[in-house]
Amino acid sequence: MRSVKFFIVAGAASLLSSMACAADMAIAPPPMGYAPPPADFGGWYLRGDIGFSNQRVDNVRNTNPALYANLTSFQEKTGFDTGGIYQIGAGYQFNHWFRVDVTGEYRGNTNFHGLDLISFPNGGATGFGSDVYNAQKSEWLFLANAYADLGTWYCITPYIGAGIGTARVTIANFTDQGVGSLGGGGVGPSLVSAATGSQWNFAWALHAGLAYKVNPNMTVELGYSYVDLGNGTTGVDSAFDHSAGGHVFQFHNITSQDVKLGVRWNLESPPAYMPPPLVTKG
Template identity: 60%
Template sequence: MRSVKLILAAGAASLMSTAVFAADMPLPPPMSYAPPPVEDFGGWYLRGDIGFSNQKVKNIAMGDNRNAALLSLQENVAFDTAGIFGGGVGYQFNNWLRGDITGQYRGNANFKGTDRVTFPSAGLVGNGVNNYTASKSEWVVMANGYVDLGTWWCVTPFVGAGVGMARVNIANYTDNGSTIVGGVTSTSFAGAPAASKWNLAWALHTGLAYKVNPATTIEFGYSYMNLGDATTGPVSDYTGFTRGVPMQFKDITSHDLKLGVRWNLDSPPAYAPPPPLIRKG
């Protein structure tokens, strides 16, 4: 009987020591849960762009249309390629719509053109050639809107449009001409001072955007821009005589290729930080 009591006492002591040991063990850390996905849109951004233009002009003509009565054929009337430098600020409204306001300086583009004319002169038919040169630059301010068309492997195609104002400047205008009437050749020269003109401008955009990280996106873009008309100062001949009429450049357009960077000022963290661990004991 005594041995049974000893066995029961030993068992009770063992259970009590086990319970005390378990109470002294630290509690397991709380279970952690994956944070909900963070939306990767919304907020303000800054942008910068560089690129080059491929510009055209529909035609050039005197401001009073004096040469409109001449039978004229214009050849090789175009601008050279020029650099584009721009920047702006924008807002991403949601995961497919954004807009920005941009400023752009479009560097000097050299202009060359040839005008072949036929005209009556003292009962004879005269033929003439005018070779034009000039340089052109612009300041452009534009409000733009874009639609992002979905994202695949961090690449997002987009389309957009913009409207604003362009200050078009024409400088270094010259006109070297020669005419032949009755077998007699004569030469002429004309020039004009620089002048600027503000126009309504509009653009169509498309391109691809690559998200490097939540705060930085690189763009490869194309824009078709209509910059309106431009004008020189009053044209005068080599003696300084002028009728006070400028030469006008009608309907200037450009095909632009650009490389841009967008910096998101409100980019969310890539993941939510886990809750702090709390230990007892």
């Protein structure tokens, strides 16, 4: 009988000890829901770019058709020096692959050089002559652009894009120094100059490049653009001896292959990611 009482007392003591230990333990709260980490894209951004141009023009012609009427041959070589490009813009990133922006760009003065080699009838013989052109050209270019980002590898995102807009092309300091007479008269030197002229054109561009995300707020771009700037025109021309003039020289189909280095600043930083709370014992 004494052993039975001993086992009953021991069992009761063990039960009371377990209940006291359980009372000391904190009740764990149920798991709390939390939002997934925010996407690292979206929102408004600003951009700035600098670069250089590689330009060409199809041909340069005076608007007086009589100057070309009696030519038996005509060869033309033209070219531009490299010019600086300075661009600013603002845009919106819709998702991880599509964004749009508008840009304003000043394309600095570039020197133009041209050479015409001609032949023409001169009495019973053939006359030969040449014209050497010099000028300066600059533009303002405004485009609305759309881009497709093609995926990201090691923080580098290749992209393609296209833009449409308008360009104001300015031709200044134009001179035409020639030997010979395009109309078939006597051979002799001539010098024609033209006033500064500007015109607005429809413009379009194709873009491609690589973007590197430095941090969530800053992306660096190395880009290429093919740009069609339309036509350019001088002001009214005049000969140094006032023997001719009253027309303009037209630059037909000016295009450029541009390389630019730019930075995009995200104006809407993503919120910081907060991990779920840890569950601890009291």
